[in-house]
């Protein structure tokens with residue numbers, strides 16, 4: 470296990486940490502004034518008050534795990550403090566430079582899977598060193614008009630453990646995607662892109678037009694653990710189809726698993742490793758139906774149920790309300806996420822995830 474320590478002296482630090490903990494009871498334990506502990510498969514951190522400051526000890530099972538823990542802490546504490554505080558970490562692991570979970574990848578193949586889905590294969594150096602149980606990556610696309618002789622500028626770790634992204638002419642298009650398939654022997658991953666109509670520069674457009682040899686950056690995988698429970702109910706539109714497909718492939722034989730997936734029509738269905746109820750929009754614009762919420766309303770909760778969902782923002786709100794307010798499933802028995810938001814480009818799909826409680 471690797472360790473690193475930092476001390477955060479800031480008048481709002483305790484309140485910020487207690488709000489961070491209150492918003493994530495599924496990961497963080499502790500009282501309102503600490504100490505707090507977060508434990509994830511790749512590492513964790515312990516936080517306690519030290520006079521007017523917070524003492525933070527991050528640990529990781531390897532350099533990637535430790536780097537993730539520093540990043541999770543600094544990103545969240547900055548968000549809750551609404552201030553770019555700087556941290557200094559002592560101990561193991563690097564605190565600046567190329568993140569250990571970054572890879573520069575190249576396209577090796579691209580093919581149309583269904584009318585609305587493009588599968589892109591990327592070759593990833595040292596793939597075996599990445600946490601491949603995690604589902605999601607941040608895809609980094611260099612500016613489309615960048616001259617071929619000008620290499621992309623990739624994000625770097627700062628001394629605080631945060632990520633610093635290039636701006637101006639070097640700015641990257643950053644989007645979250647799911648690793649659909651890993652081929653360790655070939656050192657390749659596959660990502661399935663929904664080909665939604667878009668007038669601007671977008672990852673969907675890149676996927677539709679990319680050629681072998683094209684360069685893309687990957688941060689991760691990280692976040693999006695495969696849920697474990699005796700009974701799983703998985704819901705999503707086509708953006709979550711790759712994640713649902715991977716979850717179905719990873720579930721143990723005893724798991725009772727049911728998936729409900731919204732696509733445009735039968736032509737966009739895919740053979741998956743478990744039972745699926747396919748819902749058809751039949752020409753309605755993506756993100757405008759209530760098909761997923763209505764299908765959920767026909768199911769019933771049970772004590773051993775875990776609900777996993779990924780979809781457009783309005784559907785996400787409907788599903789989360791149903792699961793939390795009507796079914797009253799505790800936080801550790803569901804994961805409902807907005808994967809995209811109608812009319813909003815980029816990573817802004819989710820509501821700010823912290824509560825307004827002081």
Ligand SMILES: Cc1cc2nc3c(=O)[nH]c(=O)nc-3n(C[C@H](O)[C@H](O)[C@H](O)COP(=O)(O)OP(=O)(O)OC[C@H]3O[C@@H](n4cnc5c(N)ncnc54)[C@H](O)[C@@H]3O)c2cc1C
Pocket residue numbers: 605644645646647648661662663664665666667670671672673674693707708709711712755807808809810811812813814815816818
């Ligand atoms: C954890 C996570 C995992 C994800 N995994 C996948 C995945 O494996 N495959 C995948 O295709 N997507 C996935 N997504 C969703 C994807 O990140 C978004 O759809 C993203 O907005 C696509 O980026 P873009 O550059 O193509 O479009 P943007 O530039 O972000 O958006 C341009 C316009 O297109 C709209 N738009 C975005 N997505 C869609 C859509 N699916 N249908 C219709 N309109 C849309 C936006 O509202 C906006 O108006 C995932 C999202 C998250 C949070």
